[in-house]
Amino acid sequence: MTEFNPTMRLRAANRHVHRIVQRSGSSFVWPMRLQARPAREAIFAVYAAARLWDDIADGDLPSSAKRAGLDRWRAEVERIYDGRARSRLGIALAPAIERFDLPKTTFLELIDGMAMDADRPIVAPDMATLRLYCHRVAGTVGILCVRIFGRPDATAASLAESFGLAFQLTNILRDVREDAERGRLYLPRESLDAAGVPVQGALLPAMIEHPGLATACNAVADTAEAAFARGHALAAEGGRQRLGPALRMAALYRLRLEALRTRGFASLDSVRLRRRDRLRALLMPSLSR
Numbered sequence: 001m002t003e004f005n006p007t008m009r010l011r012a013a014n015r016h017v018h019r020i021v022q023r024s025g026s027s028f029v030w031p032m033r034l035q036a037r038p039a040r041e042a043i044f045a046v047y048a049a050a051r052l053w054d055d056i057a058d059g060d061l062p063s064s065a066k067r068a069g070l071d072r073w074r075a076e077v078e079r080i081y082d083g084r085a086r087s088r089l090g091i092a093l094a095p096a097i098e099r100f101d102l103p104k105t106t107f108l109e110l111i112d113g114m115a116m117d118a119d120r121p122i123v124a125p126d127m128a129t130l131r132l133y134c135h136r137v138a139g140t141v142g143i144l145c146v147r148i149f150g151r152p153d154a155t156a157a158s159l160a161e162s163f164g165l166a167f168q169l170t171n172i173l174r175d176v177r178e179d180a181e182r183g184r185l186y187l188p189r190e191s192l193d194a195a196g197v198p199v200q201g202a203l204l205p206a207m208i209e210h211p212g213l214a215t216a217c218n219a220v221a222d223t224a225e226a227a228f229a230r231g232h233a234l235a236a237e238g239g240r241q242r243l244g245p246a247l248r249m250a251a252l253y254r255l256r257l258e259a260l261r262t263r264g265f266a267s268l269d270s271v272r273l274r275r276r277d278r279l280r281a282l283l284m285p286s287l288s289r
Helices: 006-024 037-058 063-081 088-100 104-119 127-148 154-174 176-181 189-194 201-208 213-238 244-263 275-282
Strands: none
Touching: 006 037, 006 088, 037 063, 037 088, 037 104, 037 127, 063 088, 063 104, 088 127, 104 127, 127 154, 127 189, 127 244, 154 176, 154 213, 154 244, 176 201, 189 213, 213 244
16 A cells, blocks of 8 residues: 555655745745755754644643643654654654764754743743753754754754854844743843843733843843854864855844844844845855855
């Protein structure tokens, strides 16, 4: 029967992954399309996993149901590594895991990151908690990706951690108003305290209108800038070979951070990058050597 043909099952699973990736509309997709097919399929499967698990954590279900959904995916990760994947995503991930030696612990950490959002809204975490969150939801994806690019070394993993922190902080700064409307505020408590912004979870609209919020956001932007700088220093130290996609994404996110700083954090209006600027960041040939 066709449904039991492993090749047909894998093709169907990859089509499922591609639909998830295409629906996302993420700028992440474009630099990954430049990869050879095995790497491209692997990265798309990793991205689809992150997207599906994030959708569970961000959904409208009660926390207990979100937790249960993420626990089911933890069980599926275990099955994937045992050669018994049941889901279409699991079937798509299995060859990527085998070919690129992707660590099981990294996938489980990614799910742990999503679980941090599933329990209760995060409001003004301390910086250590924020860094842990950024590692789990972004650094883990970066670590998996650099292995797929052919760089399983420690320097590339550290670069992925640094860029993951920078990317996630940039996203947090971009989404302050949107997150507040959903009862969340990822800006660290230390930055808010230093800026004189009172932390009142029940009064998030008032918090984000506080005149000190811009100062707190600028402090977070400084942390993101430092993480970008560390990532680029690691690339120079360890060699840029096979890191072109990571560096292109860094160029895109840094451009986004610059646009936010140019707009200023006294305003929380959305910022859109011009298409030509996005393309220039993603297609910089000097980064692909």
